Amino acid sequence: MTEVSGGAPPGPLAGLRVVTLAVNVPGPAAAARLRAFGASVVKVEPLSGDPLMHQNPAWYRALSTGQEAVRLNLKQPEDFSRLEGYLTGADLFLSSSRTGALARLSLGSDELRRKYPRLCGVAITGFPSPRGDEPGHDLTYLADHGLLTPPEMPRSLLADLAGAERAVSEALALLLGRERGVDGRGGGHVEVSLSEAAAYLAEPLRYGITAPGAHLGGGFAGYGLYRASDGWLAVAALEPHFWEKLRKELGLEDAGREELEEVFRQKTAAHWESWAAERDLPVAALKEAPPASAPGTDHRTTTMTEEI
Numbered sequence: 001m002t003e004v005s006g007g008a009p010p011g012p013l014a015g016l017r018v019v020t021l022a023v024n025v026p027g028p029a030a031a032a033r034l035r036a037f038g039a040s041v042v043k044v045e046p047l048s049g050d051p052l053m054h055q056n057p058a059w060y061r062a063l064s065t066g067q068e069a070v071r072l073n074l075k076q077p078e079d080f081s082r083l084e085g086y087l088t089g090a091d092l093f094l095s096s097s098r099t100g101a102l103a104r105l106s107l108g109s110d111e112l113r114r115k116y117p118r119l120c121g122v123a124i125t126g127f128p129s130p131r132g133d134e135p136g137h138d139l140t141y142l143a144d145h146g147l148l149t150p151p152e153m154p155r156s157l158l159a160d161l162a163g164a165e166r167a168v169s170e171a172l173a174l175l176l177g178r179e180r181g182v183d184g185r186g187g188g189h190v191e192v193s194l195s196e197a198a199a200y201l202a203e204p205l206r207y208g209i210t211a212p213g214a215h216l217g218g219g220f221a222g223y224g225l226y227r228a229s230d231g232w233l234a235v236a237a238l239e240p241h242f243w244e245k246l247r248k249e250l251g252l253e254d255a256g257r258e259e260l261e262e263v264f265r266q267k268t269a270a271h272w273e274s275w276a277a278e279r280d281l282p283v284a285a286l287k288e289a290p291p292a293s294a295p296g297t298d299h300r301t302t303t304m305t306e307e308i
Contacts, residue, residue, distance in 0.1 A: 010038055011036065011037045011038025011039075012037055012038060013034060013037040013038040013039040013175075014038035014039075015038075016038070016039045016040070016091040016092065016175065017039065017040050017041075017042070017089065017090045017091050017092070018031060018034050018035075018039045018040065018041045018042070018090065018091065018092045018093075018094060019041075019042045019044065019083075019086045019087055019090045019092070019093050019094070020041060020042070020043050020044065020093075020094035020095070021044050021093075021094070021095045021096070021097065021107075022094050022095055022096035022097075022124060023045060023046070023050040023051060023052065023096065024050070024051055024052055024096065024160075025052060025138075025157055025160040025161070025164070026096055026124050026160045026161070026163040026164045026167065026194060027094055027095070027096040027124055027164070027167070028043075028050065028052060028060070028063040028064065029063060029160070029161060029164035030094060030122075030124070030163075030164040030165075030167040030168050030171070031043065031063070031067065031094060032062075032063045032064075032065075033164065033165070033168045034092070034094075034168060034171060035065075035066050035067060039091075039092070040068075041066070041067040041068070042067070042068045042069075042070070042086050042090075043064065043067050043068065043069040043070070044069075044070055044071075044072055044074075044083055044086065045069055045070070045071045045072075046071065046072075046073070047071050047072070047073050049071065050064075070082070074105055075105075080105070084115075087112075087115075087116055087119060088116070090116070090119055091118070091119070091120060091175060091187075092119070092120045092121070092122065092171055092174070092175065093107075093112060093116075093119055093120070093121045093122070094121075094122050094124070094167065094171070095107070095121070095122075095123050095124065096123075096124040096125075097123075098125070098126075098132060098133045099123070099125060099129065099132030099133055100132070100133045102123065109121055109123070109189035112187075112189065113186075113187070113189065116187065117186040117187065118178065118186045118187050119186075119187040120171065120174035120175055120178060120187040120188055120189070121174075121187065121188075121189035121190070122167050122170050122171050122174070122189075122190055122191075122192060123189070123190070123191045123192070124163055124164075124167055124191075124192050124194065125191050125192070125193050125194070126141070126193065126194050126195060127193055127194075127195045128191060128193040128195070128196060129191060132191070136194070136195065138154075138157045138158065138159045138160045138194070139153075139154070141159040141194050141195045141197070141198035142154060142158060142159055142198055144195060144198065144199075145195075145198045145199050145201070145202035145205075146202060146205055147198065147201060147202055147205070158198070158201055159194045159195070159197050159198040159201070160194065162194075162197040162198070162200065162201055163192055163193075163194040163197040166192045166196075166197050166200075167192045170190045170192055174187065174188045174189075174190065204216070216238075220238075221255065221256050221257040221260055222235065222236075222237035222238060222242070222243040222246065223235065223236055223237065223238050224257070225286075226260055226261055226264040226265075227261065227264065227265055228264050228265065228267065228268055228269035228271075228272055228285070229265055229266065229267055229268050229269075230268045230269060231268070231269040231285060231286060232269060232285070232286040233264055233269050233272050233273070233283055233284070233285060233286070234283065234284045234285075234286060235260070235264075235282075235283050236282040236283070236284075237281060237282060237283075238282075242281060242282060245279065245280075245281060246281055246283075249279050249281070250263055269285035269286065270285055272285070273285040
């Protein structure tokens with residue numbers, strides 16, 4: 001077993017136990033959020049480990065902090081029996097495998113209901129049923145919904161992380177429903193589709209508010225990107241009082257995009273960011289990468305031992 005130091009923090013889910021088979025990004029991100037709410041997490045990985053561990057060890061460690069991890073070959077009866085031991089008495093089962101793979105392991109929702117009536121289940125899939133066995137990843141889900149601007153690669157895994165948040169929301173709803181005895185049922189089971197998470201992120205574009213030239217797509221001068229003398233600024237003076245104050249502070253009574261462009265080019269992005277902060281205006285300099293220590297990141301030291 002791999003033990004990562006730091007027990008579950010106190011929180012609303014203290015005393016609840018999560019068993020997860022989910023690897024890569026969406027499942028581990030969801031499990032980390034549940035742990036942050038106080039749940040204890042047992043992570044079952046394949047013998048080769050979570051692929052994220054090989055792709056980015058630092059993020060893997062950050063998402064796994066405070067969890068117990070065990071590597072099992074679930075095709076072997078002895079190892080599968082160990083998984084069943086973890087599931088006995090657990091509150092939530094989290095997975096991110098294709099639907100067919102879970103069914104072949106006797107871990108489909110019907111089988112889980114029969115064996116563990118109080119167990120809630122969240123299955124993260126690429127596409128909703130009956131397309132649960134179709135392949136895909138964050139990049140293809142974003143492509144399907146018009147959220148890419150070639151040749152630039154996206155700077156974050158938007159569908160994966162939105163799917164993780166949806167998985168957490170669904171898990172909390174299931175656990176609450178179970179505790180309230182909704183419909184007299186025990187644990188419920190739901191699917192969370194990453195393609196549907198991407199579709200949700202694309203809603204502003206679908207409704208046109210962020211389309212090129214639309215109000216939040218460059219059509220309103222108070223909400224947009226502007227060049228400074230050494231970089232770029234994000235200006236978000238969306239509300240009328242911000243927009244009026246921005247123009248007043250710049251000495252521009254009837255400013256449009258061209259007037260703002262001319263003014264902002266005169267000084268550095270850092271200058272304008274500081275200038276705006278002093279005046280309570282929503283303006284930020286574009287950063288190449290987020291700060292090394294993002295707010296809320298858990299940087300506690302980890303210690304690991306392995307047992308396979």
